Amino acid sequence: MATIPTTMQGALLPGNSTAELKEFPVPEPGHGEVLLRMKASTICGSDIRCIYHEHLGKGPEGYQDVIAGHEPCGQIVKVGPGCRRFREGDRVIVYHISGCGVCNDCRRGYMISCTSEKYRRAYGWQRDGGMADYLLAEEKDLVHLPDELSYVDGAQVACGFGTVYEGLEKIGISGNDAVLITGLGPVGLATGALCRKLGANKIIGIDVIKERMDLALELGLCDEVLPAGPDNVEEVRRLTGGHGVERAVDCSANAAARATAIRATRKWGRIVFIGEGGTVEFNPSPDIIHDQKTIYGSWVTSIWRMEELVERLVRWNLHPADLVTHRFALSQVADAYALMASGRCGKVAICFDEELRS
Ligand SMILES: NC(=O)c1ccc[n+]([C@@H]2O[C@H](COP(=O)([O-])OP(=O)(O)OC[C@H]3O[C@@H](n4cnc5c(N)ncnc54)[C@H](O)[C@@H]3O)[C@@H](O)[C@H]2O)c1
Ligand SMILES: [Zn+2]
Numbered sequence: 001m002a003t004i005p006t007t008m009q010g011a012l013l014p015g016n017s018t019a020e021l022k023e024f025p026v027p028e029p030g031h032g033e034v035l036l037r038m039k040a041s042t043i044c045g046s047d048i049r050c051i052y053h054e055h056l057g058k059g060p061e062g063y064q065d066v067i068a069g070h071e072p073c074g075q076i077v078k079v080g081p082g083c084r085r086f087r088e089g090d091r092v093i094v095y096h097i098s099g100c101g102v103c104n105d106c107r108r109g110y111m112i113s114c115t116s117e118k119y120r121r122a123y124g125w126q127r128d129g130g131m132a133d134y135l136l137a138e139e140k141d142l143v144h145l146p147d148e149l150s151y152v153d154g155a156q157v158a159c160g161f162g163t164v165y166e167g168l169e170k171i172g173i174s175g176n177d178a179v180l181i182t183g184l185g186p187v188g189l190a191t192g193a194l195c196r197k198l199g200a201n202k203i204i205g206i207d208v209i210k211e212r213m214d215l216a217l218e219l220g221l222c223d224e225v226l227p228a229g230p231d232n233v234e235e236v237r238r239l240t241g242g243h244g245v246e247r248a249v250d251c252s253a254n255a256a257a258r259a260t261a262i263r264a265t266r267k268w269g270r271i272v273f274i275g276e277g278g279t280v281e282f283n284p285s286p287d288i289i290h291d292q293k294t295i296y297g298s299w300v301t302s303i304w305r306m307e308e309l310v311e312r313l314v315r316w317n318l319h320p321a322d323l324v325t326h327r328f329a330l331s332q333v334a335d336a337y338a339l340m341a342s343g344r345c346g347k348v349a350i351c352f353d354e355e356l357r358s
């Protein structure tokens with residue numbers, strides 16, 4: 001393995017729609033920690049929404065001027081004392097929140113909702129994340145990346161695909177279901193990819209960006225795509241024999257799209273909200289109660305379900321990297337964030353070493 005330098009480059013998001021590279025010391029792993037050589041670090045819509053344009057987030061979404069990037073995947077190059085499972089050379093995904101480990105949510109594996117203000121720190125938000133040459137991670141936050149998956153596949157499991165898998169497990173997806181996806185950003189595209197493997201064969205997507213609608217069709221992730229508009233509910237009903245879909249997944253966070261997701265779902269159907277922020281207005285009696293519908297909320301996933309997803313990706317031969325339309329070196333990180341902010345792309349990845357060449 002190559003020798004580890006003493007300094008590295010890392011990207012900060014100052015909150016004025018730019019990304020800035022700075023030099024940092026390469027960290028030394030302490031007890032229970034490992035040092036990763038970063039291989040892939042993908043950009044999530046939440047980075048754009050909460051940090052890139054302005055520092056809007058509070059609490060778990062508060063950005064503490066650390067190295068950005070909450071979808072990290074890399075190879076262990078140094079192991080601190082006291083590690084129990086992972087070794088030098090292992091390929092790993094980082095579950096992107098380090099929890100206290102002892103609250104009820106952490107004990108369920110949902111470090112995302114860890115209740116310890118003092119110890120809960122998300123990579124790329126309150127502790128250094130993946131947009132750097134190296135990353136210091138806690139061993140307990142690691143998920144093994146099987147040889148069948150690339151680092152770019154793995155990076156997307158850390159937030160996007162993990163989040164979607166959780167939401168879909170909550171509402172249940174099978175070959176019985178027509179599915180509506182509102183918002184075809186990387187999270188919406190991941191929803192299409194996972195719904196296919198779970199058996200759905202009528203997938204309808206809605207977005208406002210032509211590039212994303214085209215991509216959803218080209219990659220075979222949607223059977224039909226509709227431009228967002230006031231007739232979407234009627235259009236979805238027409239595509240589903242007049243009934244509406246059995247399942248809907250909002251990945252847009254847009255108020256009108258969320259209302260469409262609810263209203264275009266048929267009786268007894270289930271809806272999950274993944275897109276974050278904003279509002280929605282609906283009329284409980286006609287829109288959900290009298291039609292016996294259920295709305296779920298879903299926040300990231302648990303670390304055990306992330307491990308389960310990785311196993312399924314191999315079994316299904318599903319490669320999240322297929323959603324990546326643009327790969328950039330760390331030196332071009334500013335261009336990468338600007339592209340993701342424009343929306344004229346699929347998933348955007350910062351890559352290192354072999355992942356940049358492939
Ligand atoms: N719940 C969670 O744990 C979780 C985890 C990750 C991301 N997220 C959230 O999921 C959302 C999607 O993430 P992403 O990375 O795909 O981001 P993104 O912002 O790229 O995707 C949102 C998409 O919604 C589309 N959209 C906007 N208005 C619309 C409308 N009226 N109808 C249909 N589509 C519309 C946009 O054009 C865009 O393609 C974001 O809000 C993000 O913060 C939530
Ligand atoms: Zn995310």
Ligand SMILES: [Zn+2]
Binds near residue numbers: 101113
């Ligand atoms: Zn906790």
